[in-house]
Amino acid sequence: MKLKYINKIKSYISMYSSIKSMNLLDGKYKSIYKGRSMDFDNLREYVINDDIKDVDWKSSARSGTLYVKQFIAERNHNFLFVMDTGKKMMADTDALLCKKDVALYSMGVLGYLAINNKDYVGMLYSNNKFIYKPFRQNLYNLEEYLCEYDKNVSNHECNINELLHYVENHLLSKMIIVIITDIVGVNSIDISLLNKIKIHNDILIININDTNMTGHDVFDIDYEKYIPNYFLMDKKLNRLEKNIKEKLYENNYKRLLKCGVVMVSISSIDDIEKKIIKLLEEYKYANKNWIKWYVFLFFISCYYFICYYSYFFIIFNYN
Numbered sequence: 027m028k029l030k031y032i033n034k035i036k037s038y039i040s041m042y043s044s045i046k047s048m049n050l051l052d053g054k055y056k057s058i059y060k061g062r063s064m065d066f067d068n069l070r071e072y073v074i075n076d077d078i079k080d081v082d083w084k085s086s087a088r089s090g091t092l093y094v095k096q097f098i099a100e101r102n103h104n105f106l107f108v109m110d111t112g113k114k115m116m117a118d119t120d121a122l123l124c125k126k127d128v129a130l131y132s133m134g135v136l137g138y139l140a141i142n143n144k145d146y147v148g149m150l151y152s153n154n155k156f157i158y159k160p161f162r163q164n165l166y167n168l169e170e171y172l173c174e175y176d177k178n179v180s181n182h183e184c185n186i187n188e189l190l191h192y193v194e195n196h197l198l199s200k201m202i203i204v205i206i207t208d209i210v211g212v213n214s215i216d217i218s219l220l221n222k223i224k225i226h227n228d229i230l231i232i233n234i235n236d237t238n239m240t241g242h243d244v245f246d247i248d249y250e251k252y253i254p255n256y257f258l259m260d261k262k263l264n265r266l267e268k269n270i271k272e273k274l275y276e277n278n279y280k281r282l283l284k285c286g287v288v289m290v291s292i293s294s295i296d297d298i299e300k301k302i303i304k305l306l307e308e309y310k311y312a313n314k315n316w317i318k319w320y321v322f323l324f325f326i327s328c329y330y331f332i333c334y335y336s337y338f339f340i341i342f343n344y345n
């Protein structure tokens with residue numbers, strides 16, 4: 027297979043940003059499965075076919091029974107890309123690029139960095155049915171997934187919550203879930219569903235920006251017609267649209283951050299490199315910031331609790 031998309035993606039990633047992004051992706055997680063690593067778990071009795079190298083001779087000599095050491099296996103990350111394939115992804119961004127192309131290259135850049143870091147990449151999308159592509163660690167598989175996405179963005183509605191329900195009910199492995207959609211898709215995400223998935227997984231969101239109602243020849247893909255120019259030239263309407271978009275993004279960013287989910291917006295293929303780095307940096311520190319916030323709330327609650335009961339104690343003694 028010719029690496030059509032992968033070769034283009036390589037040309038967009040500079041050496042500096044690749045190294046920085048790779049460092050942010052570094053770090054394996056602890057698996058519930060047993061295996062060989064440097065992390066000791068416990069001892070158990072020797073059984074046939076156990077590796078003789080795992081025998082703990084000191085413990086075996088003290089007890090008179092052969093014991094072997096168990097270790098916690100280290101696993102690489104699983105990156106699952108949940109892709110919006112609805113017809114709104116056929117529209118343009120505010121940089122006048124097709125949203126589908128920006129989404130495709132965003133997935134490609136992050137997937138390329140993950141595979142170079144020895145992580146696994148999978149994909150989930152819908153095209154009148156759910157299509158799940160299993161986790162693979164090969165650039166040829168990533169190329170196949172990118173081609174699949176390119177072919178399946180079509181004139182149908184895509185519900186992000188239905189895809190997330192599929193993740194919750196059918197995919198049990200620990201994952202870093204990357205949702206790529208637009209602001210309408212982000213705004214439709216059910217936070218309670220997101221919190222359920224967040225218990226065992228990490229979630230990142232890439233928002234592909236929409237075009238603005240300015241200039242000439244703006245095509246509405248929902249109604250399949252051009253927007254009249256007297257709307258496009260109205261300065262008050264343009265300012266209102268800009269304010270609504272900014273407020274919608276800010277509200278969604280805050281509500282997602284409350285459950286430890288970070289989001290970044292991308293308009294152009296040229297922006298992908300720095301925006302991916304920003305996303306990974308925010309992902310790295312998001313949960314730590316909320317731990318500090320919960321600790322702060324805990325101490326504030328303790329302070330008011332002590333003040334409340336101290337007041338009643340003083341009143342009681344005074345009477």
